[in-house]
Amino acid sequence: MEVDPSQSIFLVPYSIAIMLIIFVHCWFGNDIIYRSGDLTNAIFSSKWIGSKLPTQKTLIMFMAFTKKPLSIHLVSGLFTMSIPVFISICRTTYSSFTILQKFK
Template structure:
């Protein structure tokens, strides 16, 4: 009786973390593209160097890592977690 609401709450919390982690990845990639698309070529030399340095540091998108860097919080990780949990649940039900 109490297992269903608890399981739903845990799944919702994990989904929220993965959803917003995926959003951070997408937005950080869009940030680098937006800066490159701006009119930074016509600016002064100091600004150009700063923008090139910023784009160099942001080659890889930002992400939230879980379990000491083993997992990146994103939607595919959530799907993988759900599949593993369901598989484990069905195996445990067979032993019941």
């Protein structure tokens, strides 16, 4: 199947826009993972030891819940939005494109 040059004018910006949208989601998903990992350390390094006992218990429970970093899941937990997932998407897309070009 031949691609009309007038169609390729619209195809390239569309492809770039789609990849940019996916990249932004993966970038911020990756940022959430790394920043939520620092949350436990930030709570622990605060002056929580000198506070009242109910506050200490609450902070200890909160630190226990924040041990596992937060993440954005896609397709009901199948994919975690991060930079390695974006790289995997790009590789798979390029591989599929080259295979389809060979069958041309």
